[in-house]
Amino acid sequence: MNSDSAITLHLFGPFGVSDPQGRNLEGLSRRGQALLAYLSQQRGMQAERGRLADLLWSDRSEEQSRASLRQELSTLRKLLPPGLLDANRQSVWLDGARVTLDQSGQGSFMDGFDLASEGFEDWLRERRMTVATSNDNDGDAPAVSPPDIFTRPAVLLFAFEALSADENDALIAASLIDDLKITLSYWRWFPVIGPEAIGWKTAKDGDMRSIAALVNARYAITGTLRCLGNRIRISVSLTETETGRLRWSEQFDGTLDDIFEFQEDVSRAIVAQLEPQLARAEAVRIERSHPASVGPWQLVAQAEEIDRKGGEGYGTPESNLEQMHLMESALALDPCFAPAHARIGRIYFRAGLLDWYEDRLVCFHKALAATNRALEIDPENWEAHAYNGLTNIFGLQEYSKGLHHANESVRLNPSAALARHALGCGLEWLGRPQEALEHLNLIFRLNPNHPNRAAALGDITTCELFLGNRDRAIDAAKRLFDIAPGYARGLQRCVVTFGYFDETDLAARSLDLLREAQPGFDEAYMRETYPYVRPEHVEMVLEGMRKAGAFDP
Structure with a gap:
């Protein structure tokens, strides 16, 4: 003991x-x-x-x-x-x-x-x-060691600088760092070194490259805080310490009326936007340096860059197939690399949902097998939970199990837009559109440029439809149509919304593009992949399609 x-x-x-x-x-x-x-x-x-x-x-x-x-x-x-x-x-x-x-x-x-x-x-x-x-399995399978995250590039969090002599500003800056450290504790992709490791230095307290070298950090997060009356502005930057190259920066403006809520929103938004920026920076670095031996996490970084460039929604079959090859290469190097299994599950889920292969059910079962394997290796892999939940809901109509995994995804990484999307989807399909919108709208506060924003907008427009919010539903559908005119799943939501609310011209334009993007689309597909728990929600979706002429011979 x-x-x-x-x-x-x-x-x-x-x-x-x-x-x-x-x-x-x-x-x-x-x-x-x-x-x-x-x-x-x-x-x-x-x-x-x-x-x-x-x-x-x-x-x-x-x-x-x-x-x-x-x-x-x-x-x-x-x-x-x-x-x-x-x-x-x-x-x-x-x-x-x-x-x-x-x-x-x-x-x-x-x-x-x-x-x-x-x-x-x-x-x-x-x-x-x-x-x-x-x-x-104790006697049959070899023990799996937890992943050593320090084989990946570390990120150093500097103390934030208060740009005035007001003691309250310094307290707010210190409080923000505390919130940010807590939020970063959920982040399991890149290891984060807190400011205590460097004596709570700010970016102006010395040479960033030398300070980062002391703790072997490849990237640095720095920030400033300025208060003017009741207004507050927080500026945050991500820098590649080896080259001094600025990789990302953003400003967040708010008021002191509810400083605690503002700090929480800012810390979550910073984390949500840092992860894709780091993955992108690593992909560029790998391409630039052409290392002799590429590790599994580097292959994942390359796959994430392909996914980002693959198009709105869930990308193309070709971009997802390219990612599949990279994940198979990662598993050849390390069969117990949970992130690769999770992303293979993601690809099979997309394939089943978007009708990329003839046997939809086989794709969903492969998605479950891959995400279950990821969770056997690492029960805290939030992305595996997210896609396991989505597959259970969309593919097998296992609603309770799907919602459990979606909730776990948010618990493990509450700042991840994908986790919020998975839970929002689960609540939508379970007939709880108002609760779903709380998570779906948070996606755009966390990361306005979320890679799967078209998919999130599709869920938002349908939830607003179910709640009878005509203007909000149509507005979301128009945004979706503008940014992703080739995304079949999004076009389906557009047709439903425009058709249901008698926006005839928009419904017709959306339907033409849908038939081009998904030639095999029909009523059977809608019934199989829109498995809402509430019969009235199923009927609203089908009614929107019928009014748009989607099922006409």
């Missing part, structure tokens, strides 16, 4: 919490125990507040569940040793150095434990299956 342990969580057999003397901790509620167990299974023993509220109080509104979480955290802090459980506006975490996980008990994971919350029960079933599968 850890000599510094404050509590021990007994995970197998009956769940229990004990102190260093082995005495059971008294007074813990059922939900308090569930919260501790869930945190113990997360990376860094940390989870987002919204995820915990939804997990433990699935039957309540968001406001009620968050209030219940605040009350439960207050109670737990009184019962647990001081400093063991902590939280801020975004996250809740345990001090992992003071928690011992006892896995020596007899029986299954949390044997006999239940909770009157569908979200927690779904997670518990999934966790029990994962543990059981892992135990069953």
